[in-house]
Amino acid sequence: MHDTPLSEIPRIVLAGPRNAGKSSLLNLLLGREAALVSASAGTTADPVTRKMELFPLGPVALTDTAGLEDTGDLGALRMEKTRQAVAGADLILLVTPGDLPPGVSEREILGIAQKSAKPCLVVRTFADRPVHPEKAVWTEEYSCADVDNLSGAGKGRLFELLESFGSRLSPEPTPLEGLIGPGDLVVLVTPIDVAAPKGRLILPQVETLRDALDKDAAALVVKDRELYSFYQSLPAPPRLVVTDSQVFSKVAADIPGTQALTSFSLLFARKKGELKDFVQGMEALSRAPKGARILVAEGCSHHRQAEDIGTVKIPRLFRQMVHSDVTFSFSRTLPSEDELRGYYAVIHCGACMLKRTKMLNRLDAIRRAGVHVTNYGLFLGWANGLFPRALEPFPEYFP
Numbered sequence: 001m002h003d004t005p006l007s008e009i010p011r012i013v014l015a016g017p018r019n020a021g022k023s024s025l026l027n028l029l030l031g032r033e034a035a036l037v038s039a040s041a042g043t044t045a046d047p048v049t050r051k052m053e054l055f056p057l058g059p060v061a062l063t064d065t066a067g068l069e070d071t072g073d074l075g076a077l078r079m080e081k082t083r084q085a086v087a088g089a090d091l092i093l094l095v096t097p098g099d100l101p102p103g104v105s106e107r108e109i110l111g112i113a114q115k116s117a118k119p120c121l122v123v124r125t126f127a128d129r130p131v132h133p134e135k136a137v138w139t140e141e142y143s144c145a146d147v148d149n150l151s152g153a154g155k156g157r158l159f160e161l162l163e164s165f166g167s168r169l170s171p172e173p174t175p176l177e178g179l180i181g182p183g184d185l186v187v188l189v190t191p192i193d194v195a196a197p198k199g200r201l202i203l204p205q206v207e208t209l210r211d212a213l214d215k216d217a218a219a220l221v222v223k224d225r226e227l228y229s230f231y232q233s234l235p236a237p238p239r240l241v242v243t244d245s246q247v248f249s250k251v252a253a254d255i256p257g258t259q260a261l262t263s264f265s266l267l268f269a270r271k272k273g274e275l276k277d278f279v280q281g282m283e284a285l286s287r288a289p290k291g292a293r294i295l296v297a298e299g300c301s302h303h304r305q306a307e308d309i310g311t312v313k314i315p316r317l318f319r320q321m322v323h324s325d326v327t328f329s330f331s332r333t334l335p336s337e338d339e340l341r342g343y344y345a346v347i348h349c350g351a352c353m354l355k356r357t358k359m360l361n362r363l364d365a366i367r368r369a370g371v372h373v374t375n376y377g378l379f380l381g382w383a384n385g386l387f388p389r390a391l392e393p394f395p396e397y398f399p
């Protein structure tokens, strides 16, 4: 369980007012003291995440958050972190003192759950006291467990409810989902150039390799330089060739035109986001009007190289292939919807470090702002003239 990356497992976020018993509930669920518990309000400063095995779901990540009525500058920052954690949740556990009437922060959390259609389970704490009549009415539409954190009473009911939510915590599709099966061979082309990290493969390559093994298939990992000779020596064509987008053209030239070929970026565009939106966004981007503002958005603070894809290659290719009357901006967080409206399109990175839910939230915000969106893999594939070929392996485009 501890080897599963946090970005791959369902995230259950405990949110609620200060002193509702979120940290002690986390400890109760984990069966150990993972979070600091105190009777004074505001003990949890930043979100605390712990993994646990939850039958029959498997590994889940439990995140304890700061209460939503924190005060001062630091308090505002903590509340923002809490809101971000709630927005990235697969399941919200609204932790609310059962003996008190509903407050502003609890209404806000339920509002987020309703707006984003996220599943929400209500835990009324302090179950040793009578439920406040207003709280009883307010929570009656929700799946609800009454729990006494001190004695553990009600914990069994809470676990039953958590298990019943299992099917709603849809896992991300794996990189090779539906593309290969047992006994197949997949060729993974991984250039080792100045941009490659020293001594290791990057996460999308490792995940795809592992997925091939999980699917009882075999994988041949090869650099673009050696692809031609290794491919020629294969007794039969592989089921699929997956390549880094940046060597798309060379790879396509080195293998037969009938060979199924795609890129790691497209696999992860499908895994993390909506491939269809990205394809439509790419079409719109190729017709961008003069004076368009384009945002390049990334999902983590990776070290930028001299020939960085987002800040150097994509803007240069766009200016060469579409027109140069364009302004590019760069961001590692998604701007507010108001700011987004000032852009014609967003080009997003492959989001390998982001959980699918978080990426889908980003896409929702971009959609609501009426802005086109595509991603690096689609853009580089388009720039290298590989469409529609790079999309052919995906059944939703070529059933």
Ligand code: SF4
Residues within 6 Å of the ligand: 298, 299, 300, 301, 302, 349, 350, 351, 352, 353, 354
């Ligand atoms: S694809 Fe995005 S999330 Fe992944 S390493 Fe690059 S910038 Fe970070």
